[in-house]
Amino acid sequence: MRVLLVEDAEPIRKSVARALRANGYAVDEASDGADGLFHATEYDYDVIILDIMLPKLDGREVLKKMRATENHTPVLMLTALDSIDDRVNGLRLGADDYLVKSFAIEELLARVEALTRRHYQQSQPLIKVCDIELNRANKTVFRAGIELNLTPQSFRLLELLMLRVDQVVTRNEIEEKIYDELNSPLSNVVESAMYALRKAITPKPDMPQLIKTRRGLGYVMQSNTL
CATH class of the missing domain: 3.40.50.2300 (Response regulator)
Incomplete structure (x- = not known):
């Protein structure tokens, strides 16, 4: 936010x-x-x-x-x-x-x-995508019943992707929504943050990756892993 x-x-x-x-x-x-x-x-x-x-x-x-x-x-x-x-x-x-x-x-x-x-007219603070549940009220995230320990930055980024599930979120959108003016747009903050988020939401190595890179476009969180 x-x-x-x-x-x-x-x-x-x-x-x-x-x-x-x-x-x-x-x-x-x-x-x-x-x-x-x-x-x-x-x-x-x-x-x-x-x-x-x-x-x-x-x-x-x-x-x-x-x-x-x-x-x-x-x-x-x-x-x-x-x-x-x-x-x-x-x-x-x-x-x-x-x-x-x-x-x-x-x-x-x-x-x-x-x-x-x-x-955002939130009547229900819980967002669900596949086996991930994000609670916007108490700032918790679970995947397959496992509580995830996310940094505030990763939480904001995951929230944005889950709210835009199955839609491409561009790098510019992420910079504008997640980062403030202290971050340089020429730095690799988005790539670094996405790497950290993918690692944080995959507590087990056999879990499928839900966040896909669309080269030249941005990132998308998929509602279907098939």
Whole structure:
């Protein structure tokens, strides 16, 4: 899952970004409203965390311009203002949730996760492909009854492939959805991550490989191993 974090206070931004990455999210950062609006309109995100008091363009204007372009990405607004009117105005502009500073990181993570579930309208967090079961709620993965120990990166990559079962997922899609701006698009991060994932989801050597490479196109997770 990819998150855009727009916050001008560097200590807060770095702390929140670090916590999000530690919990398996790819994070892009922006320190002012103009840069935040650029990212929000140019890239695809699962959730946007948007401070209100920003230089160049405040968070309300960023949100208003986003919604005017039919961008419906869930937005969690951050503010130091704790009045009812401020919250109501933010929600009326199109915010999906509101969090007042100073907040606990655990609460922010819970709100981001809730917005992600709502965005994908998850009534059932369990995804099944062949003998693999991935639970998006408690972040567990089983294959043939064996619990797999996946890194946050591998979990995100497997989730993406399982959601797109029998469809080719391109390298560019993986880079945009799984990785943040700290990764160079010229590096071999996708190939390395795919190798690690294939190894992690094959706890026994006689198990068939479910992820196939389509040379020049990308990768596909198959629903049928025959």
